[in-house]
Amino acid sequence: MEPTDVLTVSEVAERSGFAASALRYYEKQGLIDATRTSGGQRRYARSVLRRLAFIRAASNVGLSLDEIRTELAGLPKGRTPTKSDWHRISGHWRTRLDEQLEALEALRDKLDSCIGCGCLSLKQCGISNPADKAAASDDAPGAAYLPALLRRPPH
């Protein structure tokens, strides 16, 4: 099986690191596409690999498939993304990461300030405070208190 310009499912799976089932899922979600043989089997253009790399990267940064679809739609259709495309997108990601970092640092600092006191009082403790009911009148001007932004890993 010599290298050609079209790839089968298993080739793409192997080379992208995604399971074949994930590829079908992404196709159904409109994230990638494929041509078909006369018999109905998928054949992928090599460009799908770059697209998949983009998807994995975005997902590593913490974007949902919905958000990824949106960003993919903002990419040039057909042509390879230019450096400025990538600049725009990655700036976007960078912001997202910075937000996460900030939230995480705030949480850690709050934890540090709790370590000495052994508090965990419902009223006072920033770590255990529900969703900052205290200061939450309505979208406060300052900053969100606790990170609804962070969560546990996907199993």
Added chain:
Amino acid sequence: MEPTDVLTVSEVAERSGFAASALRYYEKQGLIDATRTSGGQRRYARSVLRRLAFIRAASNVGLSLDEIRTELAGLPKGRTPTKSDWHRISGHWRTRLDEQLEALEALRDKLDSCIGCGCLSLKQCGISNPADKAAASDDAPGAAYLPALLRRPPH
């Protein structure tokens, strides 16, 4: 209804910020418990509030309910946790947060190094590299490459 030493579901819900359904769920999961009236209704000891504060704090730090159950089991049964209990636990959490921070910073730096090049090549790009197949022989000594550690918020 004067303040008593036992609390009803709705009181605990109100004072803890958890929905009543969440309380029942936590009970089923063995995270909290309650006595019952002769008619079968739940009555909570006030100590459940502290326990719930702990649960929310742990969950804010990113622990799964499974992990939280484990940590709760490590807490003194009956007596109020001492400062040294809290010290131990919070140190644990601190580690967790630091790991997340580290992973996130690594990712951001990787992103920064990608911004200039517009790469996203499957082979070279750290951001899009599956789960670091490159260096993954088997649990490497150095450090995990990409954060399976971070994920998107629970909607």
Added chain:
DNA sequence: CCCGTACTTGAAGTGGACTTCAACTGCAGT
């Protein structure tokens, strides 16, 4: 004692990102 509100239960639903299954069909080497 009455009545409205609060509470009870198990079962089923939610959502995100997939995976697994069963039953079938295509493709390519010999």
Added chain:
DNA sequence: ACTGCAGTTGAAGTCCACTTCAAGTACGGG
């Protein structure tokens, strides 16, 4: 032509942390 692996489909299952639902029961002030 045969054979066996690779591919196809829709439906259903998985995981987590809950929420919602329906149908029925308890509590407590008047």
